[in-house]
Amino acid sequence: MEPEQIFSRLAQLASQYRHEQSQGTYVAYLEPGELQQRLDLTREQAPGDWEELFHWVETYLRYAVKTGHPGYLNRMWAGANLPSIIGEMVSALTNTSACTFETAPVSTLMEKYMIKTMLNLVGFSQGVGQMTTGSSNANMIAMLAARNHHAQTVKQQGLFKQKELFAFVNEEAHYSLDRAANILGLGSDHLIKVPADAHGCMDIQALEDTLQRIVQAGGQPFFVTATAGSTVRGGFDRLQPLLQLRTRFPFWLHVDGAWGGPVIFSETLRTRYLPLLEQADSFTMDFHKMPGTALMCNVLLMRGNSSVLRGALSAGDESYIFREGSEGEVRDLGTLSLQCGRRVDSLKWFLDWKFYGQEGLARRVEGYLALCEYAEAQIKQQAELEMVAPRESFNVCFRHRAPQNMDPALLNTRIREKMQQQGRYLVGTGFVNGQLALRLLVTNTQVGKADIDEFLATVVRTGQEILAT
Numbered sequence: 001m002e003p004e005q006i007f008s009r010l011a012q013l014a015s016q017y018r019h020e021q022s023q024g025t026y027v028a029y030l031e032p033g034e035l036q037q038r039l040d041l042t043r044e045q046a047p048g049d050w051e052e053l054f055h056w057v058e059t060y061l062r063y064a065v066k067t068g069h070p071g072y073l074n075r076m077w078a079g080a081n082l083p084s085i086i087g088e089m090v091s092a093l094t095n096t097s098a099c100t101f102e103t104a105p106v107s108t109l110m111e112k113y114m115i116k117t118m119l120n121l122v123g124f125s126q127g128v129g130q131m132t133t134g135s136s137n138a139n140m141i142a143m144l145a146a147r148n149h150h151a152q153t154v155k156q157q158g159l160f161k162q163k164e165l166f167a168f169v170n171e172e173a174h175y176s177l178d179r180a181a182n183i184l185g186l187g188s189d190h191l192i193k194v195p196a197d198a199h200g201c202m203d204i205q206a207l208e209d210t211l212q213r214i215v216q217a218g219g220q221p222f223f224v225t226a227t228a229g230s231t232v233r234g235g236f237d238r239l240q241p242l243l244q245l246r247t248r249f250p251f252w253l254h255v256d257g258a259w260g261g262p263v264i265f266s267e268t269l270r271t272r273y274l275p276l277l278e279q280a281d282s283f284t285m286d287f288h289k290m291p292g293t294a295l296m297c298n299v300l301l302m303r304g305n306s307s308v309l310r311g312a313l314s315a316g317d318e319s320y321i322f323r324e325g326s327e328g329e330v331r332d333l334g335t336l337s338l339q340c341g342r343r344v345d346s347l348k349w350f351l352d353w354k355f356y357g358q359e360g361l362a363r364r365v366e367g368y369l370a371l372c373e374y375a376e377a378q379i380k381q382q383a384e385l386e387m388v389a390p391r392e393s394f395n396v397c398f399r400h401r402a403p404q405n406m407d408p409a410l411l412n413t414r415i416r417e418k419m420q421q422q423g424r425y426l427v428g429t430g431f432v433n434g435q436l437a438l439r440l441l442v443t444n445t446q447v448g449k450a451d452i453d454e455f456l457a458t459v460v461r462t463g464q465e466i467l468a469t
């Protein structure tokens with residue numbers, strides 16, 4: 001096959017997939033063993049056979065989960081924006097590393113432009129930023145920068161000769177912070193889980209008491225993460241009392257906005273959920289979640305100049321690769337990164353931003369919130385359903401009621417499985433106050449009120465079918 005034919009075949013497949021992705025079921029569901037058989041991965045192929053190659057592509061698409069389907073309600077992302085898909089394709093076509101200006105000149109300038117735009121939006125007037133591979137890594141890099149800022153000799157001496165360092169998170173914070181504490185050598189005993197209140201926010205009195213106890217015992221609190229939209233419940237930690245505590249215990253205040261961070265696009269939602277964000281020390285947000293940019297697309301922003309990040313990360317002989325910028329300007333973004341090779345994630349980010357603009361993304365986020373409000377109202381009206389916890393923001397945690405002699409967790413797990421196996425809906429679950437909840441998240445612009453109605457009706461119908469057997 002000639003390259004032109006290959007590209008035209010690919011374009012045809014891509015457009016067919018896009019057209020069909022919201023039709024039929026969200027997946028052709030098969031158990032792993034059966035899927036293994038259907039895929040026939042050991043099938044022999046003559047080298048260089050393009051027909052065979054397209055056979056594999058078609059097979060992949062046939063059994064892949066259609067994440068853009070309205071039945072895919074499982075995760076914090078669904079499908080992807082078309083402009084960012086174009087960006088992904090062009091990045092793959094040009095295949096370079098966004099590590100240095102000389103290999104990725106346009107991408108470097110686009111990333112810098114986007115970071116500056118985000119710093120202005122957040123209000124970090126003097127700031128530095130970096131695209132990372134996701135909020136898990138962004139949380140870790142923020143913890144690393146805070147650790148190195150508070151323990152200036154840690155780079156040379158490790159944690160061996162330091163005061164005992166302690167980090168603090170909401171007990172409902174994302175597990176990436178536990179992993180960060182592990183990777184950075186703090187250990188889980190030094191990551192204090194602060195109890196959450198009835199709204200899923202860190203209990204400030206409990207935090208203050210623990211800070212005091214640790215300081216009195218000779219320890220050093222160095223890092224507090226506020227979660228802006230917790231993974232299961234959607235709680236937003238309140239920044240104002242944390243900022244007040246920071247004046248007494250000079251910790252680094254990081255805001256994990258992986259999920260709820262996009263409220264900053266909307267003035268109304270920012271005022272409601274993230275007032276005073278501009279006074280935090282660092283902030284991360286995933287564009288690959290609510291804003292819909294293709295996976296992965298994350299930004300980590302910090303107050304201060306580039307030495308905050310550069311100082312935390314630089315180590316070893318980098319002279320073979322990086323070139324000095326003029327007058328202290330960062331020329332190569334790899335100097336601020338954990339990685340050497342870096343995917344070009346900036347093009348899709350830039351294209352989405354130019355195509356939708358802050359205004360478009362603000363309306364999108366507001367629209368998702370309105371749909372969550374609608375879903376909560378519908379759940380409260382249906383006798384078979386109940387909220388497991390009041391809705392705090394974008395997460396609707398609910399369940400089908402169970403009869404007295406049945407464990408609600410069992411019933412709801414079976415409802416979820418049945419809908420999944422039928423290829424109808426994939427919905428997430430999580431525990432709130434020890435109770436299993438179905439976690440409805442809306443991150444698909446194709447989902448409207450009628451889809452919410454249909455989903456809730458299917459949960460009820462499936463629950464009734466299970467109870468009748």
Ligand SMILES: Cc1ncc(COP(=O)(O)O)c(C=O)c1O
Nearest residue numbers: 134135136174230231258259286
């Ligand atoms: C609150 C929160 N923080 C961090 C993460 C991790 O983000 P990523 O998947 O980009 O690593 C998640 C993912 O769900 C999250 O919900």
